[in-house]
Amino acid sequence: MTLVERAAHLRVAGAPIDVRGDAIGCAERTGVLPRIREQRIRMAEHGVFVHADGSVAARLPVEEMSDSGDAIEIAREDLVRTLAAALPASADLVLGDSVDALADDGDGVDVHFVSGRSERFDLVVGADGLHSVTRRPAFGPERDYLRHLGLYVALTDLPAEARADRTNPLYNCPGHLASIARYKDGAFGVFLVRSGLLDHDHRDLDAQKKILLDAFAGHTEWKIPQLLDAVRADPEFCFDSVGQIHMPTWSRGRVALVGDAAHCAALLSGRGTSLALSGAHFPAEELDDAGGDHTMAFERYERRQRPYVEFAQNSVTDGGELIVPST
Ligand SMILES: Cc1cc2nc3c(=O)[nH]c(=O)nc-3n(C[C@H](O)[C@H](O)[C@H](O)COP(=O)(O)OP(=O)(O)OC[C@H]3O[C@@H](n4cnc5c(N)ncnc54)[C@H](O)[C@@H]3O)c2cc1C
Structure with a gap:
C-alpha cells in the first residue's frame, strides 16, 4: 500500500473535530479507539455568543445542536x-x-x-x-x-489568545461570524462570512487574506481589529469555500x-x-x-x-x- x-x-493544523456515529465502531475495529478517547478535549462546550462589548449574550446550546450523544471531540493533530x-x-x-x-x-x-x-x-x-x-x-x-453553501471559512493562528481564559467566544453581525477557539495550549480564530462563489486563486495567500479583510472592513466591534491583525501576520492562514x-x-x-x-x-x-x-x-x-x-x-x-x-x-x-x- x-x-x-x-x-x-503530515498536515496537523486545523480545528478540533468530532468522531461520532459509525466512525466510532470503525476506530474500535482498527484498534485506535482507546487512544482517541484518551486524547478527548472539550472545546465546543465552552462556546458563548458575545455582544460587541464582549459581555456574554448566550451559551452555545451544544446539547441541542448535537443529535448524537456519542461524539468524541479531539484535536486534529492528535x-x-x-x-x-x-x-x-x-x-x-x-x-x-x-x-x-x-x-x-x-x-x-x-x-x-x-x-x-x-x-x-x-x-x-x-x-x-x-x-x-x-x-x-x-x-x-x-x-x-460542488454545491456552494453561500459561506466562506477562514482559520488563523492566535498566539496572543492562548490560555487567556477558558471560554470560546463567538461574535456575530449579520452575515458574519468571528470567534476564538481555545484548546490545549493554543488558540485560533475562526471566521465565517456569507458570500456567493468567488473566483479566486486557491494558492494566493495574500488574495485570500484580502477577501476576508475586505469582508470585515469597518468592523471595530469586539476583538475584530486584533483578529484581523492576526490574519495579516499568519503565514499558515487558511481560507476556503463552504460547500x-x-x-x-x-x-x-x-x-x-x-x-x-x-x-x-x-x-x-x-x-x-x-x-x-x-x-x-x-x-x-x-x-x-x-x-x-x-x-x-x-x-x-x-x-x-x-x-x-x-x-x-x-x-x-x-x-x-x-x-x-x-x-
Ligand atoms: C473549520 C472547520 C471545522 C470543522 N469541524 C468539523 C467537526 O467538528 N467535525 C467533523 O467531523 N468535521 C469537521 N470539519 C470537516 C473535516 O475537517 C473534513 O470533513 C475532514 O477533514 C475530511 O477528511 P478527508 O481526509 O476526506 O479530507 P482532508 O482532511 O481535507 O484531507 C485531505 C488530505 O489530502 C491531502 N491532499 C490534498 N490534495 C492532495 C493531492 N493533490 N495529492 C496528495 N494529497 C493531497 C491534504 O494535504 C490532506 O492531508 C471541519 C472543517 C473545517 C474547515
Whole structure:
C-alpha cells in the first residue's frame, strides 16, 4: 500500500473535530479507539455568543445542536498522529507528491505523479479532500459536483489568545461570524462570512487574506481589529469555500473516492471527519470480504456509506442560520 500526501509533512493544523456515529465502531475495529478517547478535549462546550462589548449574550446550546450523544471531540493533530502511528509497517508513505494523471486499463491503474515518476497500482483511492485532484481525471471537474453553501471559512493562528481564559467566544453581525477557539495550549480564530462563489486563486495567500479583510472592513466591534491583525501576520492562514460534494457514484473501475473528495458534507455538519473515517474503513473491510473483487467491494461500500452521508449533508441548513445568521 502506498499513501501519497501532497504536503511535505503530515498536515496537523486545523480545528478540533468530532468522531461520532459509525466512525466510532470503525476506530474500535482498527484498534485506535482507546487512544482517541484518551486524547478527548472539550472545546465546543465552552462556546458563548458575545455582544460587541464582549459581555456574554448566550451559551452555545451544544446539547441541542448535537443529535448524537456519542461524539468524541479531539484535536486534529492528535487524530492525524494517532492514525499515522497505526499504519502498518508495510505502508509506504510518500510526502510532497501528488497524482498528475491516471489511466485505468481494466487490469490496473497507471499513475503519473507530479514529481515525474510513474507507477502501476491495482486500485487507486482518492482521499484528497474537497478539491480532490484524483477526482478530476476519473470523474470530471469539481464544478460538476460542488454545491456552494453561500459561506466562506477562514482559520488563523492566535498566539496572543492562548490560555487567556477558558471560554470560546463567538461574535456575530449579520452575515458574519468571528470567534476564538481555545484548546490545549493554543488558540485560533475562526471566521465565517456569507458570500456567493468567488473566483479566486486557491494558492494566493495574500488574495485570500484580502477577501476576508475586505469582508470585515469597518468592523471595530469586539476583538475584530486584533483578529484581523492576526490574519495579516499568519503565514499558515487558511481560507476556503463552504460547500458540499454530491456525486451519483464514488467509484469508476479501479478508482474510488472516500471522505470529502467523494461526499464533503461541509463543516456545519460536524460529521466530515467521521464520514472520512468510515469512508476509508468500509471499502477496506469490503475488499477483504469480497476476496479482492473491487467491483463488488466498491458497490457494498457505497450502500453502507450513503445513508449516513445523505443524513449529514441534509442536516446542514439549520446550522448555518444558527452560527451565521443572515439578518
Ligand atoms: C473549520 C472547520 C471545522 C470543522 N469541524 C468539523 C467537526 O467538528 N467535525 C467533523 O467531523 N468535521 C469537521 N470539519 C470537516 C473535516 O475537517 C473534513 O470533513 C475532514 O477533514 C475530511 O477528511 P478527508 O481526509 O476526506 O479530507 P482532508 O482532511 O481535507 O484531507 C485531505 C488530505 O489530502 C491531502 N491532499 C490534498 N490534495 C492532495 C493531492 N493533490 N495529492 C496528495 N494529497 C493531497 C491534504 O494535504 C490532506 O492531508 C471541519 C472543517 C473545517 C474547515
